[in-house]
Amino acid sequence: MKKRMLLFTLLGLPMLSLGQENxxxxxxxxxxxxxxxVDGKYLGxxxxxxxxxxxxxxxxxxxxxxxxxxxxxxxxxxTIRTGKKTTIHETLKELxxxxxxxxxxxxxxxxxxxxxxxxxxxxxxxxxFSNFAQGLLLNPGEYNVKIVPATGSPVAQTVKIEADKTxxxx
Numbered sequence: 001m002k003k004r005m006l007l008f009t010l011l012g013l014p015m016l017s018l019g020q021e022n023x024x025x026x027x028x029x030x031x032x033x034x035x036x037x038v039d040g041k042y043l044g045x046x047x048x049x050x051x052x053x054x055x056x057x058x059x060x061x062x063x064x065x066x067x068x069x070x071x072x073x074x075x076x077x078x079t080i081r082t083g084k085k086t087t088i089h090e091t092l093k094e095l096x097x098x099x100x101x102x103x104x105x106x107x108x109x110x111x112x113x114x115x116x117x118x119x120x121x122x123x124x125x126x127x128x129f130s131n132f133a134q135g136l137l138l139n140p141g142e143y144n145v146k147i148v149p150a151t152g153s154p155v156a157q158t159v160k161i162e163a164d165k166t167x168x169x170x
Contacts, residue, residue: 023080026054026087029066034092035115035122037065042115042148045125054085066090067122070097103161104135108170111149118143135166145169 025043027036032047036055039062043055046066059082065075071092080086107116112127118138123129126147129136138161147169148154159167 021059021082022056023059023082024054024085025057025062025064025078025080026052026085027064027066028052028087028089030091031068031071033124033128034066034068034071035124037067037122038062040065042122044113044150052087064088066092068092069121069123070095098137098139101140101163102137103140103163104166105129105138105143105145105159105161106131106135106166106168107145107147108168109147109149109155111152114147114149117146117148120144120146 025038027034027046029046032045032050034046036043036046038055038057044053047053057080059080061077061079063075064078065073067073071094074090074092076088076090078086078088105118107126107129109126112125112130114126116123116126116129116136118136123136128134140161140163142158142160144156144158146154146156155169157169159169161167
């Protein structure tokens with residue numbers, strides 16, 4: 001019985017260590033709505049309600065990209081240590097604001113932190129553009145819009161934005 005228990009214990013150790021090979025990443029940026037990408041994979045916004053979010057990331061060296069349509073993208077390298085929290089502080093450089101006329105793009109998704117891309121450029125997460133008082137202002141024209149939830153299938157749609165009108169992508 002002791003041999004079986006020892007064998008079970010030894011066999012179970014690798015499984016326990018698998019869950020402990022991650023560390024966490026916390027991003028503090030001057031724009032909390034910046035999307036956090038680790039090795040090209042979208043994790044979510046840097047902050048919500050001015051509170052920095054923390055993401056579980058495999059231990060090791062990673063490329064971290066911060067993207068917000070109002071700022072220049074920023075890429076940096078970070079080393080995540082097993083079981084440790086790594087915090088990075090970044091300041092993104094503001095871009096010149098777009099000029100009118102504008103139409104409005106709204107999004108609806110069951111995943112409020114689903115990434116929203118317009119012409120393959122990250123624009124924010126679905127909840128930022130989800131109600132009548134919100135929306136992404138775009139100049140008139142045709143755009144490829146993609147909503148990518150953390151789980152489930154992405155939604156892709158080509159839309160035509162017209163001045164002073166709203167288009168909803170679900």
